[in-house]
Amino acid sequence: MTQRGTLAACPAVIGINVDIESLDAESAGNAGLFGRHSYGRYGFREGVARLVQTLAQLDAKATFYALPADLSRHPEIASSLLDAGHEIAVRGRVAKDASAEQLVNALGAEREAMTKAIGRAPAGWRAVDGIMTEQTLPALARLGYAYDASFMDDDVPYVLKDAAGAQLVELPVCDYLSDAPFYTQRHTHARVGKAWQEEAEAQYCAGGYVHLTLHTRGDTGSSRLPRIAVVADFVRGLQRKPGVAFYRADELASFWREQSTVSYDFPTAPRPNL
Amino acid sequence: MSGSYPRVVRKVPAPKHVWPDGVRCLVAYTVDFDGMGNEVGKGLQPYGAHSAGRYSARRGVPRHLDMLERLGIPATFFVPGYDAECFPQTIRDIAAAGHEIGAHGYVHEGTLLPPEEERRRLTLTHQILSGLMGKPPVGWRSPSGQKTSVTLPVLHELGYLYDSSDKDADTPYTIKLSGGKSLVEIPNNTYSLDDFPFFNFSMTPVSEVAAQWKDEFDARFAQGGFFMLTVHPRAGWGSGTPSRAKAIEDVLRHIKQHEGVRFTNLAAVQQVVARNPMSFDEVAL
Numbered sequence: 001m002t003q004r005g006t007l008a009a010c011p012a013v014i015g016i017n018v019d020i021e022s023l024d025a026e027s028a029g030n031a032g033l034f035g036r037h038s039y040g041r042y043g044f045r046e047g048v049a050r051l052v053q054t055l056a057q058l059d060a061k062a063t064f065y066a067l068p069a070d071l072s073r074h075p076e077i078a079s080s081l082l083d084a085g086h087e088i089a090v091r092g093r094v095a096k097d098a099s100a101e102q103l104v105n106a107l108g109a110e111r112e113a114m115t116k117a118i119g120r121a122p123a124g125w126r127a128v129d130g131i132m133t134e135q136t137l138p139a140l141a142r143l144g145y146a147y148d149a150s151f152m153d154d155d156v157p158y159v160l161k162d163a164a165g166a167q168l169v170e171l172p173v174c175d176y177l178s179d180a181p182f183y184t185q186r187h188t189h190a191r192v193g194k195a196w197q198e199e200a201e202a203q204y205c206a207g208g209y210v211h212l213t214l215h216t217r218g219d220t221g222s223s224r225l226p227r228i229a230v231v232a233d234f235v236r237g238l239q240r241k242p243g244v245a246f247y248r249a250d251e252l253a254s255f256w257r258e259q260s261t262v263s264y265d266f267p268t269a270p271r272p273n274l
Numbered sequence: 275m276s277g278s279y280p281r282v283v284r285k286v287p288a289p290k291h292v293w294p295d296g297v298r299c300l301v302a303y304t305v306d307f308d309g310m311g312n313e314v315g316k317g318l319q320p321y322g323a324h325s326a327g328r329y330s331a332r333r334g335v336p337r338h339l340d341m342l343e344r345l346g347i348p349a350t351f352f353v354p355g356y357d358a359e360c361f362p363q364t365i366r367d368i369a370a371a372g373h374e375i376g377a378h379g380y381v382h383e384g385t386l387l388p389p390e391e392e393r394r395r396l397t398l399t400h401q402i403l404s405g406l407m408g409k410p411p412v413g414w415r416s417p418s419g420q421k422t423s424v425t426l427p428v429l430h431e432l433g434y435l436y437d438s439s440d441k442d443a444d445t446p447y448t449i450k451l452s453g454g455k456s457l458v459e460i461p462n463n464t465y466s467l468d469d470f471p472f473f474n475f476s477m478t479p480v481s482e483v484a485a486q487w488k489d490e491f492d493a494r495f496a497q498g499g500f501f502m503l504t505v506h507p508r509a510g511w512g513s514g515t516p517s518r519a520k521a522i523e524d525v526l527r528h529i530k531q532h533e534g535v536r537f538t539n540l541a542a543v544q545q546v547v548a549r550n551p552m553s554f555d556e557v558a559l
Binding site: 127131132133150151154155174175176182185195201202203208267269270272274 | 310311314315319320321322323324325326327328329332333356359360380381398473476477479480481509510511515516517520
């Protein structure tokens, strides 16, 4: 395994989506956070601590994407993650029909809430439901974020810039390097490990990077005992490969921004002729 | 249902020795571009979790062109008009590599449109692709597998020679339209020989999909005939990414090692059927 102090040939990142109560509360409505609406709470009671313990055994640092409201209710989660050297980033939301001003105000309020919850300004952002608008990435850059980790359009990170000087690194993700899409379909943990291993091997051979996405939940997440063993096996397999190193997302974004010789315009989509 | 039921008016025995040069199994590899137009056509903004269509032009198509050159295989790319407008150089690169380009809707329309709007969009995409290629496309594939009673007559009027959308046979055939007009239909099977269901619905490990497709080919090759595989060069449920492209290359190499296999584009398949119509079924609409 390559040392984290330099940019490895095949960087690897573990991004962990923290679902405690906020999302379950939205779907539960009047039913309350009981029964099938309590899988998120599993992440608080069992998942986060188990993931932190496993990451320590693996000597790997990760980035945890959380909703500010969840961390405000559970400050002990934030302190346990930060004390262990992990990063906390924002898992946020944008309204698809928000005006530019409304978007910046909402993202700014969310950033302020997270800063208050964790005692420092977050460097990264991820869309909680995957929905983003054309204005979202430039707005994140102007608010001071260093990276986004929501897109699915490349094999490696890339740098975005505009003429006004706004700059952001995109750390794209991959559905076959995530737990929830497989566990939602009720695949076994063994089959999930197989799919991850195949995907990572191909990324490694093709000169890509490995961006693993996990969840703390008890249903579609990876924190239950047999599933976390799959995560550990997967990480150890990668750590044995020459040229692989694990980074927190903020570290990788920083390396990538410093070493990239090319940058792209913020993405746009022309209006169709409809 | 509007209109009459299609009728099989000519049924030939399993076609033997109809392919040129004694070819036992004619194989077509087709790539549905499916870029940002898929999302834009659904009213989604192609960012974040809906950005996988951007992968087609950035990575998926170049990776496929490299692979096809390495294997010496001709392919047919079906391209929505909007995606061609967004990424014109990618479309020129496909054509410059010698592959066929067919039309695939404007924004991958998944809904049935009023006749005049459907005509407008078929014509619009036809003009976009013709302008980029310097010649008109001769093939069309329905985005999402739907057609209306006006689709084929309009395509015929625009000069198209074949459609590749129906799921009702293993072998190409002739579609008889009104007024003595006809088109060739080159059927595909989206359930089994397409990447989308495996990578979108069942989330099947990539190696298992490759094994499945090899089995599918082996069963077809044993009897001879026609085999067509359809993939999409996008990320997410497509096959542009390294793991999926590698799996596809494994499948194509498996197919290539069989005696009597010939890879061809769909325009060439149409010509074979048009030259020997009595050797193929005919369906009247």
